[in-house]
Amino acid sequence: MRILVTGATGNVGRLVVDHLLAAGTAETAGTIEVRALTTNPAKAALPDGVEVVQGYLGRTETMPAALDGVDRMYLAPLPGTAREVLALAGKAGVDRVVALSGGQGSWWYGVQEAVNESGIDATHLEPGEFMLNSTMWAEQIRTTGVVRDAYPGSANAPIDLDDIAAVAATVLLEDGHLGRSYELTGPETISRAEMVRCIGAALGREIPFEELTHEQAVELLTPSMGEYARWYVDGMAELAAHPQQPTATVRELTGRPATTFAAWAVQHAGEFR
């Protein structure tokens, strides 16, 4: 069985490659061939045992060659060309797609619609906020030792990218998941103040949380997030009033507990140092 991983050097795609390779050695040695899509095979540094092909979802003329002989595909989220890519996948005989997308109302929902319209059997993965997003505090922590942000009590259940990738590999390989949409979160609801405490514990020092107003936070984030800064801060306000509850999907699908934020902070402490 040949599996194409698109966005294979991306934050999620690269980890999907690793999980597929690990599953291949444990249970299905020799029966899984992993093909990885990248614009620059020389730079990609993908592991041995992976067939590397040149291309990008956003340049659909590169996709027929990448899809040739492929049975299953991990589809990275690029709404703009998803319809065209899926039409090419259907033509190439791809019979299972695992798509990283988002629920209704999110920017990535277009991927989900395109997959459903394609008629290819598929599973949708709908992750909540990524733990990785907390690295937006890294520069402040490095340069001032303090986090200045709004809504310390705003709480959600962020997820480790490695858990998303583990789920993606599981549903690519295992039967019984077609036609399903899985909401993926971390294992616990955690406030932003608690997240900062975990990062401080991982670094071995206390990091004060200096609370900003709603408008101050929009102003702080606008240079990096543009028009999305207000949307993001409005979302924090909403989560302060209605914290997101965790789902058990990662544990149920992979058989291992989802990574806690405290454990993630220890693994990623170097990014805040």
Ligand SMILES: NC(=O)c1ccc[n+]([C@@H]2O[C@H](COP(=O)([O-])OP(=O)(O)OC[C@H]3O[C@@H](n4cnc5c(N)ncnc54)[C@H](OP(=O)(O)O)[C@@H]3O)[C@@H](O)[C@H]2O)c1
């Ligand atoms: N809740 C959430 O936060 C949420 C939910 C759903 C989805 N998402 C989205 O999920 C994605 C996951 O991140 P990811 O890092 O795995 O990224 P990705 O979008 O899946 O893949 C990024 C890869 O695409 C390739 N690429 C080629 N040309 C590109 C171009 N012009 N622009 C961008 N990428 C190009 C790059 O690899 P090569 O250079 O090797 O070709 C890059 O490594 C993000 O886009 C995120 O916004 C987020």
